[in-house]
Amino acid sequence: MNKKFVSLAILASTLLSSAAFAADVTLTIESWRNDDLKLWQEKIIPAFEASHDGIKIKFSPTAPAEYNAILNSKLDAGSAGDIITCRPFDASLALYDAGHLTDLSDMEAMSNFTDVAKSAWQTDDGSASFCVPMASVIHGFIYNKDAFKEVGVKVPTTEEEFFAVLEAFKADGNYIPMAMGTNDQWEAATMGYQNIGPTYWKGEEGRLALIKGDQKLTDPQWVAPYATLAKWAAYLGDGFEAQTYPDSQNLFTLGRAAIYPAGSWEISGFNTQADFEMGAFKPPVLKAGDTCYISDHTDIGIGMNAKTANPEAAKTFLSWVASPEFASIFGNALPGFFPLSKTPVEMADPLAKEFISWRSECEPTIRSTYQILSRGTPNLENDTWGASAAAIKGTSTPEELGKKLQEGLASWYAPQK
Template identity: 80%
Template sequence: MKSRLRLAILTSTLLAGAAHAQDVTLTIESWRNDDLTIWQQTIIPAFEAANPGIKVVFAPTAPAEYNAVLNSKLDAGSAGDLITCRPFDASLELYNKGHLADLSGLASMANFSDVAKSAWQTDDGSATFCVPMASVIHGFIYNADAFAELGIEVPTTEAEFFAALDKIKADGTYIPMAMGTNDQWEAATMGYNNIGPNYWKGEEGRKALIAGEQKLTDEPWVAPYRQLAKWKDYLGDGFEAQTYPDSQNLFTLGRAAIYPAGSWEISGFNTQAAFKMGAFPPPVAAAGDTCYISDHTDIALGMNAKSANADAAKTFLEWVGSPEFATLYANALPGFFSLNSTPVEMADPLAQEFVGWRAKCQSTIRSTYQILSRGTPNLENETWNASANVIRGTETPEDAAKRLQDGLASWYEPQK
């Protein structure tokens, strides 16, 4: 009897051990360290509930360190199974080095348009190496209480925009616009590439620049700098030394009326701002003009080509490409808008405003991200510096444009 009991216990222990051994743990590499709680509490539990036996660990790195840390891990063979992908060249380089697997065969890829997939494909479109997750949209977030207090209507044209800034400045209660130039990148990202598409007509101009049919010294590319040069008078004292977090705080504390924004700010601003907020797209030159928005393909998820858990990783990626994930992710992170072809209903009112611009404006992506920043000098980084200089008044729009064009022409054949 005791022998049978010992055998039963041994058998059950072995079976439990075998079942446990079948569990696979997937690790996700990401730069989105501020999303950790959302992944742990919302996204991963939803997947694990439907896929028993697959565990998922979200293991982010600080954004500024992500590229270097990820590359080191990949070279050392210690990177996670799933790799969060930045758009275009950074991820393309990983694919070309053999670090990212070709995911073209995933069934869920059918849920994405060619435009959505283009940020994570080879130049010829023959391989897609990351599943698209979300885009971010650029525009302006404003303090709706301040606008009501000062009797300001939401501007739709450039003339109305500057009239609003003048009125805010004359009143003196609020800094008209919260943006600094210390960190440089926001001057380009929320400045130049925010307002620029209205001048170069979105994809038309961006593709013409890649083809060498337009130059950065042409009027559609210089004109946005002329507008940025006028921003200097509305950014408040000491904007030159103002960091990105400083600008966020000035706005959420109610000290500034307008914030040149990316939609990724929505979640944080919702928790920090005690006033009602609204948003408007980059104002057009004249009433009735076609509007263009930077609706930038921002984030995707790929698979480490050397993952020991490829089948489980593909199961997770198929789920990431599903309408279920799209709805879950977009509402857990308002401001990161689904690239899935299935429409997603947004619960957050500010996110609804941003995504609603897709219906009335033409979408494009940041002008420097595809192909044009592969050489030295790097056009993306140079645009950061040029935009900050123009706003500070240390470089004219024309000189900045010429410097960028000369740099691009020095290595990019179609621009020579």
């Protein structure tokens, strides 16, 4: 065999090896959702790989409490995965500002999401979108259908009807009318204030006006929800002040409470724990005929490491995440975590179907404290926890709470000074 032939054979072998290597790209996904590992391994990854030859996916989660710190360390060291699962708002914005996430605005697939859906992963001016929206959680109320039938009450649609139902359960005496405590504080804000509040401040209209400085936390539409929460106290059962979040979950799933102020993330857990049929109703409107508003809160997105060695493969994967196929798999495997794409997803779980049906009936918004307004000290999100708990316990008046929150926000946020 002559030297020229040998050289050509070696060159051919090298090129074939390189081609094979290039055709078999592995993308690693960083995530805090370690409870989703089986879902990715058994459903999502096989579905993607079946239609995308040459791209392999490795899902590599970190414990939720450790995710931010470990991800930042990996990004700084250049050892992070190709795909970054994104928390909403400031945590991901900081990664983008530090040059760790890629602007995905030019991806055609981004047109499959509304402005509200994209707002959690955009720069403040909306000029750059750096994560594909994956899912949101919706707020409302979950109720015990057996209890409603037993006491002879109907699902309320107005605030007056809502309190009439609570009063009926209180008079009956066999059920705690509503299961929620104030011990952990966050639930009073998240399932209380942020649940019913958008009805008062008209969702995005009020939230954006607060960011611009056109409305203040002392305005009636921001104070009134605290007055409504104060009325809840009479229906939360004895000792609600010391009742923890798990306590409330147990009271409801054991059938001892009729109504549970909820986020849709409860669906999977409640399905396995409750032995009665459940229903859901949206936050009551103030009077019949009013526009309804729901907190359809952006919860999880997914972006691309700016230093990935496989940008084209990563964008191919992210485009697929924006597709109806992914939305259907994810939405049905995790009922209560609702895909954010414009394409409707048919839900199998009846409770999830009820929650997501409100998107076609109501105006969507996100939690008022999450975008921009909790970057300073005092932190408006954390202060809203305390204020909501105080409103329910009656330790401060709604007006006092609004004044305190406004002073805190104005102390560091220029548009509110």
